[in-house]
Amino acid sequence: MIYPPSLIRLIEALRCLPGVGPKSAQRMAFHLLEKDRNAAGLLADALQKAVVDVGRCQRCRMFAEAELCPICANASRDRGTLCVVESPADVAAIEQSGSYRGTYFVLMGHLSPLDGIGPDELGFAQLETLLAEGSVAEAILATSTTVEGDATAHVIAEIAARHNVKSSRIAHGVPIGGELEYVDGGTLAHALAGRRTLT
C-alpha cells in the first residue's frame, strides 16, 4: 500500500463506525487531512472527552455525565411511571413531544439472540430491581413496533407482572415497522395517551 502508515491506521480506525466501509473510510480520511484538519483535531478531542465523561445513569441507563441523568435527578418527574425505550434517541423524541412527565428505562437495543443481544445486554436485571422496589406503578413499554420490539415488550411485561407492576404498550399512531425516534411529537403524544394495558 502506497499510503503512509498513519493514514492507513486512520482509514482502519474510521471503519469501526457503523455503516462505514473501506471506500467511505478512505473518503473521510482524505477529507479530514485535505480540507479539514481542524475538524479532525476537534473530533479527536470530542471522542476522548466523551469516552471519559459519558457514562450511564445508575437508575435508567441513559447516557449521563453524573450518577443520575437530569430526568432521574429531577424531583418533579413522576417516578411511578416508567417508560421503557430502546434508545437514548427515543428519550429525546418523547421529551421533545412534551407529553410525558414520568421517568425512563433505556434498554440500549431489543432482544436479538442472533446478534448476541439478550437480557444481560439490555439490563433486565437492573430493570427488575427497579420494578421490585415498589415505586413504579406502571411500565409503559415503548419499544419499537417491530417483531423484536414486541417480543422484548412481552418479556418485560412478564417481569413487571411478577412484581405487580401494570404494563402498557404504546400503540395508536406509531407506524408499524417504524422506529420511534423518527415519529413526530404529536403522534408520540397520541400514542402515549392511547396506550393499552397488557397485563
Added chain:
Amino acid sequence: MIYPPSLIRLIEALRCLPGVGPKSAQRMAFHLLEKDRNAAGLLADALQKAVVDVGRCQRCRMFAEAELCPICANASRDRGTLCVVESPADVAAIEQSGSYRGTYFVLMGHLSPLDGIGPDELGFAQLETLLAEGSVAEAILATSTTVEGDATAHVIAEIAARHNVKSSRIAHGVPIGGELEYVDGGTLAHALAGRRTLT
C-alpha cells in the same frame, strides 16, 4: 436537549465527516459509547497522529510522512513521465495495476468553480514549476472521464504545452463517467497503454 454536553459535542464533531448527517452522527456516537469505547479511543489517537504525521509530498502532493513520498524518493521510477491524477486513491489504484513506472502529480480534486475549487486548490503553480524544470517529457492526464475531469485535463495540457511537455490522456477502457479508483487493474493497464497525444 436531554443528552449530556460531551455526547452533544461528539455528535456535532462526527457531522464534519463527509456524508454524515445528524441521524448517522447520533448512531455513530451511540455505537462508540455503547459498544465500542476502545474503538473510540483508537480513532481519537489515529486522528491526532494522522494530523501530526501526514503531510504532502513536496514534489507530487501525495499524502506522505516524509518530505518526499516513497514513489518520488525512489530513484528507479521514471521522472520523465508524470501521471496527473485527482486523488491519492487513483495513485493507489494505478500502483496496484503494476503497469506504471513513472511518477505522479496529485491534484486533490478537479476544477469545480461552483465549489470554489480552482487552480490554487489543485496546485497548478506547483505543477507548472515541475513541468518547467525540464525533466518531465510527458504528462499523462489521468483525471476522471467526466466533464470536470476533461476540463481539468485540457487546462493542464495548455500549461504543459507552454513548457514543451507532451500531454496524453488515458482513454480506452475507462468507462465514461466512472471514477478511476473503482476501475480494475487490467482496464487501467489498457487505458494507460492506449493513451493518445493531446498536444
